[in-house]
Amino acid sequence: MYKSPVLVVFFLCLSVFSFSQEPDSILLKKATSAFELASVNSDSALQIAKDVLKLSKERRFTKGMANSYNALGWAYMHKGKMDSSLVSLHEAKKLFESTSSNYDVVRVNINITEVLTKQSRFAEALDYALEAESLANKIGDLPLQTDTKRLLGILYREQGDLEKSVSYFNQAITGFEKLGDIRRSVNTAISLSILLRKMNLADSSLTVLEKCLSLAQNQPNNDYQLAMIREHLGDSHYQKGDFQASLGDYLAAFRLFEKLGNMADVAYEAIVVGKTQVSMGKYEDADRYLSMAYAVSDSLGFTNYQYDASVELAALYQKTGQWEKATKQLGMSLQLKDSLANQMQLQKMAELKEKFESEKQEQEIALLKANIDLESSRSRRRMQLQYFVVAVFLLAIILAYLIFNRYQLSQKLKEQELRNQISSDLHDDLGSTLSSIDINSRIALLKIDDGNLVASQLQKIQENSKTILDSLSHIVWSINPSNDSVQKVISKMKDFASEVFESQGILYRFKSDEEDLESKINPLIRKNIYLIFKEAVNNSAKYSFAENVEIEVGFKNQWFHLSIIDDGKGFDIHESGEKGNGLRNMRLRAEQIQGDLTINSQVGQGTSIHFKVHIP
Template identity: 25%
Template sequence: MKLLSCLRLTALYLALVTSDIVNAQIPKSLDSLETYVQTHQPTDTNYVNALLRMGNLTTRTRANYDRADSLLRVAEKVAIKLNFSRGIYQANTFLGANYYLSGRPQQTLDYLQKALAIAEANKLSPRIRANAMTNLGTAYRNLNQPEKALEIYLRSLRMQDQYAIQPRNEDTYIGVGLALKDTRRPREAIAYFQQALVLNRKLNAPYGMAITEQNIGRCYDDLEQETNALAYYRTALKHAKEAESALLQADILVNTGLALRKVKRFEEAKRAIEQALAMSSQQGNKGAMATDYFNLGQLHEDLKDYKRAEVNMKKALALANELDDKNKIAIYTQGLADLYGGMKNFQQAYAYQLEKNKQIDSTTVVRTSAEVQRLVAQYKTEKKEQEIKLLRQQAQLREKELINKRLQTNALLLGGALLLLLGLAISAWLLNRSRLRRLEEAQALRKQIAHDLHDEVGSTLSSISLLSGMVNSLIAQKRPEAVERAIQKINTDARQILEAMDEIIWTINPGNDSLQRIAMRLQEYAQPLMESKAISFTFQTDPALADIPVSMEVRRNLYLIGKEAINNLVKYSEATQATVRVTRLTDQLEMLIEDNGRGFDVTKPRERTGQSSMQQRAEAVGGSLDVQSAPGQGTRLQLVVNP
C-alpha cells in the first residue's frame, strides 16, 4: 500500500510572512545577536528587535523551537513594557511561525489571530495588517480548512489593492496557490505560485524562491509531470542552501526522493531521502525523522531488500508512537502489514493489519462522536430559531387579520382573483418565452460546435485518412524516407486535432465562464512557448477578474485573439522580453501584450500576423483592438472589451 500523498502531509511548508527587522544597528548573524543581547540592557526598541530577529533565525535556520519560544516571549514582555505595539505584533507573529514549524496547528492559529487583533487595534500600517491576514490564512490552511484560508488570503489581496501596496506580498500569492492545491486545483495554483516567484526574484529572496519553486514542483507532481517537478525541486534546493535553511532543504529532499521513486529511479531516491534523514536527525526533528525512515523503508521494499525495509519502517513506527501521532501510526502500521504480506509472513501481516484497523476504528469513533455533537447542537440552535421565527410570524398574521378584517369585501376578493389570473397568464407567457430563448441558445451552440468541428477537425481528419492510405503503398515501394515523413505528418495532424478538441471543449464548458479562467489558460499556453524562445516573460492578472462572468462567445474570441497575438510574438518578434497584463477598467476588460522585439510597420499589410482576423474577432464582441509598432521599437497590442 503506497500512500505517498499521506506521507507528504507530514512535511509542512512555511508560507508565513516573517518580515525581518530592518535596523542597521542590529547584527544579522545568530552569534553576533547573542553578543548584542548579552551586552545591552532591555531599555529600548532595538533590544526588542534584536530578540525578535534572534528568535526568528533560531526557528528558521536551526529548528530549535524551545529556545526560539523563550526568546520571543521575553521580546513580547519587553515590548509590552515599552508600549512598542509593532514589537508586540511581531513577537506574536514569530511565535505563530515557531508553532507552525513545530507542528502545533491550534497554537499557531491562536497566536496569529492575536497578532492580527493587535495590528488592527493599534492601527498599524495597511501592509502589516495585510501581512497579518496572510499569516492567519496559513494557520487555517494548516488546520485543513483550505476554503476558509482562501477567503482570508483574498481579503489580504483586496487590502493590498485598496491601498496600492507595492511591492505586493509574495506570501499571499503562495497562500492562494497552496489553498488551490489543497482543493485539487494544481493548474490554477501554478499561476499564483509563478506570480509569487516573480516577486521573490525581484526581492532577491532565496528563502522565498525556494519555497515557491518547491510548491510549483509539488503541483507538477500532482499532475504526474515528474520531469518538471524534479527540475523545480533542483532549483529550490539550490536556493534553500543559499538561505542556509536546513529545515527547508530536508523538506525539498524528501519531495525529490518521492518524485524519483515515482519514476523508478530508486537509488537516486534513496540518496535524497538519506540526506533528508541526516538533516532531520541533526535537528532532532522526530516527526520528520519518522517520515524519512518510512520512505526509506518503502524504497528498500521496492528494491526487494525486505530486511532493511522492515528495520526502517519499525523505526518510523516507534517514533510515531513516541509522538503519539495517530495518523502516522495508522499509515506506518498498514505499511508494515503490506511489507509482511509481500514477504509471505502472513502471521505478522495479519497482526499489523489488526493493529491498523484498531487505530482507524479508534480515531473514527472520536471524530464521529465530535461530529454528532456538533450536528445535534446545530440542530437545537436551528430549531429554536425556527420556533422564534414562527411565533413572530403568527403574531404578525394576527395583527394583520385584525386590521384587515373590516376591509375584506367581495370586491377585493374578485379583484384578487382577477390579479391571480393575470399573474398566471403573464407567468405562462414568460415561461414560454424563456423556453424559446433557451432553445434558440441551444441551437446556436450546436451550430457553433458543428462549425468548429468542421473547421478545426474535419479537414485534418481527411488529411490523416489520405496519408494513412498512402503509407502501405509507400512501404510496398520501399520508400522509407517518404513513409517517415507521412507518419510524422500524421502525428502532427493528430496533435492538432487533440489541441483543437481541447479548445472546443474548454470553450463550451460553463465552468470556465470567468475572466480569471481565460487569463490562466492564456498563461498556461504562453509560458512554455516563451521559455522555448528564451523570452523573459511576465504575466499579470487582476484578482478582481474572478468576480466577472463572461459569455461563451466573448470568452472564445478573447482567448483566440490572445493566442494569435502570443503566437505572432513568439514566431516573428525576436524579442527578449514580453509582458501580458489582464486588468479590469471599471466595467471593461483590458488585455495588453507588449514586447521589445524588432517591431514592424503597421501601415504596410502583412499576410502572416492575422491582424485582420483579430480585428474581426474584437468587433464581433463589441470591442476595440489597437496595435502600435514600428521597426526596431517593439510591439504593443491593446484589446478593450465589455465582458
C-alpha cells in the first residue's frame, strides 16, 4: 500500500528528536515509531529500532529492549527475512513476559502468528494465536481480541476445521463492527463468504455478502472493495445456478475494476462473465468477453488466466460447432489434453492386462480337464493332448499378436507425444511472441506520425523476431536425431553457458564426466534437460548477482546428473516458490520426465541446483 513521503519524514525526524522529555519515554516513542514505519520504509525502521535497542541495553531498560525487538521483528518480516523476524519477536516475547505485561505479550504473539502463517507453519501459529486469545480475553481488550479472532479464523480454515473457522470469523466481524472499523469488518466477511461456499452454503454466503455490500456502499473511495463484493456475490449466485443474478454481479465487478484500471482483475472478471454467458446461451457475448480476457492476460503475461480463457473458449466453440476454432483452442490447453491421453493409455493397458489374465485362466481350466481325462481314459488323453497342443499354439499366436499390437501402440504414442510436444513448444514459445509482434505493429501503424513511438515499436518487433528465431532453432535442435547423444547435449550446454556468463562478466567452471557420452537420449527428455539447465543459467546470470558459478554435468550408469552452484545473493525459497514462474516451470519439467530436482538457497548464501534423471 502507498504511504505518504511526509509520514516517512515524520518518523525519521522523530528518531532524532531531542531528549527534552524523560529518556525512557523517548525510547518507547522511538520503538513505537519504528514499528509503525516498518510497513512504509523497513530499512529506516530497522535502523531506528537498532539505535533504540542499543540505548535500552546501555540503560538496562527492559521495556525499551522488548519494544525494540518487537519493532525489529516486524521490520524484518516486511523485508522478507522471516527467520530473523522470528528470532527478534521471540526475544521480545521473553522480555515482555518478564515484565508481566499481558497486553504486550498478546501483541507480540499476534505478530509471531502472522509471520508463521506467511511461512505456512499453521500448527505452530495456532499455538501462539490460542495463547493470545486467552490473554486478550483475560485483560478484556477488544481490539486485541478481534485481531486474534480473525487470525484464528484463518488458521482453522487452513487446517480444515471449517466450523471453528466460521465461528471465529463471525466473532471477528462483530468485533470490527463494534470498533467502527468497517473496512476490516467487510474484508473479514468476504473471507467468511468464501468459506461458506466451500461448505456448499451458498445462501448463507449471499446473506453475508449482501450485508457487506450495504456497509461498503457508504464508505468513500471504496470501489475496489465494492468490486470484490460483487465478484463474490456472482460466485455465490453461480453456485446456486442463478446465472442471471450471477451475470449482473460479475458485470458490475468488471466495470468497477475497469474504472480502477486493474487489468488483471478485468481479465479474471471477463472469464467468469464469459463462462456465465455460456451457461445462459449468450454465445456471442461470451466469445467477446473470453477473447478479451485472453488478449488482456496475454499482454500482462498472466498465463494462468490465458489457460482458463482458452479452456472456456474451446468449450464454447465446441458447443457452437466452430470446430476449427475449437481445435485451435484445444491445442492451446495441450497440457490438460496430454493428461487425459495418459489416463486413456493407462485404461487401455489395464484392459489388455485383464484380457490376457482371462485367457490365461481359461487355459489353466482346459489343462486341468485334460489331466482328469488322462486319468480316466488313455484314448481320451491322446485327444485331449492334441487339443492342449492346439490351444497352446493358438494362445502363443494370440500373445504374440497382443505383444506386437502393444508395441505398435507404444510407438504411436511416442510419436504422438513428440508431435504434441512440438505443438506445445510452437504455441508456448511462439504464440505469445507473435501476438506481441501483431500488437506492436498495430500500434506503430496507428501512431505512424510519432517517430519515437514507431522506432520503439520496431525495436520491440526486432527483439521479438529474434526470440522467435531462437525458439525455432531450439525446437529444430530438440527433434533432430543427430543431437540424440549425451555428448551433443553437453556441448550445447557449454555453448549456452559460455554465451550467457561471458557476456555478463561472470566467472564459471564447466566440468563434465567422460563416461557414456555416446549414449542416446530421446527428444522429450533431452529437451526438458536442456530447458531446466537454460532456466537455471538464466536465473543465475540475471538475478543472483553471482561472481562465480560452478557447473557439473555427466552421464553414468543410465543416470544423467546436473548441478549448478553460484555465490550470488540467494533468495527465500518459500516466497519465490510461490511467485516465480521460472522455478515452477523447472519443477514441472522435472516431473514430466520423472526427474529429481533439488533447489537450495538462502538469502545471502547463494543458490545450488541439483538435478538427475534416469535415461532408459
